[in-house]
Amino acid sequence: MNNFDVIICGAGAAGLYGAYNLSRDLNVLVIAKRELTLCNSSLAQGGIAGVYRSPADSPEKHKHDTFVAGGFENDPAATDVLVNEACIDIGKLIELGADFDKKEDGDYHRTLEGGHGMHRIFHHADSTGFEIETTLLETVKKLPNVTIWENTLVCDMAKTPTGFSFLMLKDGEYITANSHFAILATGGIGRVYEYTTNSAIATGDGIAMAYRLGAEIKNLSYIQFHPTAFNDHHTRECFLISEAVRGEGAYLKNCNGERFMQHYDKRLELAPRDVVSHSIIFEANRTGSKNFYLDITHKDPEFIRNRFPMIYKNLKDVGIDMTTDMIPIYPCQHYLMGGIKVDTYARTTIPDLYACGECSCTGVHGNNRLASNSLLEAHVFSRRAAADINEKAKTAPKAYAPHIFDLHENAPKIPHGYRTQIRAIMQNTYFVIPNVDELMNGLEQVTDILTVLDNGVFEINRDYVEARSLATVAYIILTEAFKICSESEELPNMPIFEAPDEDRY
Numbered sequence: 001m002n003n004f005d006v007i008i009c010g011a012g013a014a015g016l017y018g019a020y021n022l023s024r025d026l027n028v029l030v031i032a033k034r035e036l037t038l039c040n041s042s043l044a045q046g047g048i049a050g051v052y053r054s055p056a057d058s059p060e061k062h063k064h065d066t067f068v069a070g071g072f073e074n075d076p077a078a079t080d081v082l083v084n085e086a087c088i089d090i091g092k093l094i095e096l097g098a099d100f101d102k103k104e105d106g107d108y109h110r111t112l113e114g115g116h117g118m119h120r121i122f123h124h125a126d127s128t129g130f131e132i133e134t135t136l137l138e139t140v141k142k143l144p145n146v147t148i149w150e151n152t153l154v155c156d157m158a159k160t161p162t163g164f165s166f167l168m169l170k171d172g173e174y175i176t177a178n179s180h181f182a183i184l185a186t187g188g189i190g191r192v193y194e195y196t197t198n199s200a201i202a203t204g205d206g207i208a209m210a211y212r213l214g215a216e217i218k219n220l221s222y223i224q225f226h227p228t229a230f231n232d233h234h235t236r237e238c239f240l241i242s243e244a245v246r247g248e249g250a251y252l253k254n255c256n257g258e259r260f261m262q263h264y265d266k267r268l269e270l271a272p273r274d275v276v277s278h279s280i281i282f283e284a285n286r287t288g289s290k291n292f293y294l295d296i297t298h299k300d301p302e303f304i305r306n307r308f309p310m311i312y313k314n315l316k317d318v319g320i321d322m323t324t325d326m327i328p329i330y331p332c333q334h335y336l337m338g339g340i341k342v343d344t345y346a347r348t349t350i351p352d353l354y355a356c357g358e359c360s361c362t363g364v365h366g367n368n369r370l371a372s373n374s375l376l377e378a379h380v381f382s383r384r385a386a387a388d389i390n391e392k393a394k395t396a397p398k399a400y401a402p403h404i405f406d407l408h409e410n411a412p413k414i415p416h417g418y419r420t421q422i423r424a425i426m427q428n429t430y431f432v433i434p435n436v437d438e439l440m441n442g443l444e445q446v447t448d449i450l451t452v453l454d455n456g457v458f459e460i461n462r463d464y465v466e467a468r469s470l471a472t473v474a475y476i477i478l479t480e481a482f483k484i485c486s487e488s489e490e491l492p493n494m495p496i497f498e499a500p501d502e503d504r505y
């Protein structure tokens with residue numbers, strides 16, 4: 001029998017760091033639905049924010065910036081935990097071998113990103129996430145108490161009298177595994193949109209499973225649209241031009257090659273992401289053009305190539321030299337602030353079920369995440385989840401009571417095209433500035449799709465599992481957004497602008 005003390009669904013930064021922090025006495029299974037490095041953690045460019053051996057900085061200043069970016073909707077207790085414990089996890093990552101860039105004097109190079117008042121972002125050039133993910137993978141693979149299954153899709157989970165049962169599809173076969181404790185670390189929901197920076201795994205599976213179990217889901221309509229994804233609308237996965245490019249002095253320009261942020265917000269290019277994304281949409285409506293650019297050509301070419309080697313290479317591959325050419329950009333879906341509601345130990349509202357990383361809602365991000373706070377959140381709260389489980393596991397039951405899943409044998413495949421339909425609805429109704437006139441219509445269409453998928457009996461395969469997750473996530477987002485719009489005059493997710501120095505045209 002596949003019985004474990006703890007099953008962790010997800011092998012990104014949150015899942016792996018959770019596994020690392022669990023007691024070596026516990027028998028742990030970590031699952032990834034595709035290859036291990038295919039996750040949002042691997043894609044993170046800018047870095048991990050936190051005050052670690054920085055006398056000029058302080059957790060209070062970090063908290064202040066987090067609150068300003070988050071529209072003061074942040075959970076104060078969770079944010080205190082985040083900023084005060086950042087030093088523990090940044091220190092631990094360094095100890096485990098994460099190679100953060102250093103200056104000539106040997107101290108760490110802390111970079112600046114939009115919304116931060118201090119240089120406090122630890123980074124590995126512009127591929128910090130991959131550095132962290134591979135460091136954690138190397139560490140966790142060596143742990144004798146941890147089993148890792150990759151290319152294993154968790155199709156569903158059930159609560160049992162002794163914990164949880166998971167139905168998985170591994171090497172074409174259905175497998176059941178049981179645990180006393182479960183951590184959902186399944187990442188984001190980007191694939192519910194046509195255009196996203198997220199990796200292919202980001203279909204919200206963990207959120208949908210938790211929702212079906214009855215866990216509280218919070219602020220799922222709090223979606224972050226990154227202002228500067230590379231504008232290549234021929235591909236669904238949009239390559240990100242990191243915030244750090246603006247942090248290092250790049251200008252945002254409109255279709256006429258003119259800077260425009262001074263008309264919207266006095267923080268200019270370094271305003272928080274939601275402000276910049278909204279400004280781009282306002283400016284697009286004003287000029288009638290969706291052509292926007294990031295321009296860093298005024299900086300030393302050598303510096304650009306060394307500071308952004310990955311971005312430089314990726315752009316070069318599509319014929320753009322960022323040392324001499326402006327980079328075409330446009331906002332796209334990037335991050336989810338809401339998710340499975342958890343407390344400061346990552347406990348969901350279901351006993352013994354934990355959630356951490358992007359699929360969780362700790363409340364630290366308010367309505368708009370401050371750059372580089374999500375890797376930090378993934379580490380701080382997965383460590384705290386592990387600490388809580390380590391304590392509770394001392395009195396956990398010894399036996400397992402497996403759930404018998406219905407395998408839908410000989411059932412047909414789901415009808416073709418649901419995922420495409422859902423993505424089109426989301427792009428049309430809820431992209432940066434919600435389309436209030438279309439919300440109800442979109443919600444009705446998504447509800448119809450979800451009803452078919454929830455009530456119909458279809459072959460349990462990746463297409464079905466992910467389409468059902470996307471429909472569930474879209475349904476929750478649009479229901480929440482519709483409620484906000486009906487109850488107030490305000491549009492959901494409107495950022496707080498700081499009065500510009502120049503008039504708004």
Ligand SMILES: Cc1cc2nc3c(=O)[nH]c(=O)nc-3n(C[C@H](O)[C@H](O)[C@H](O)COP(=O)(O)OP(=O)(O)OC[C@H]3O[C@@H](n4cnc5c(N)ncnc54)[C@H](O)[C@@H]3O)c2cc1C
Binds near residue numbers: 034038185199334372
């Ligand atoms: C392009 C990009 C750049 C970013 N840059 C930064 C940055 O500079 N700094 C920062 O702080 N944040 C950044 N972020 C955000 C940050 O990377 C993510 O929020 C964070 O890494 C999420 O980690 P996670 O462990 O929660 O999820 P992920 O790393 O996405 O991992 C999810 C895991 O869940 C598994 N999974 C999902 N569903 C299933 C299933 N049904 N069955 C089995 N396994 C499943 C996946 O296989 C994967 O292993 C960036 C994000 C993107 C997309």
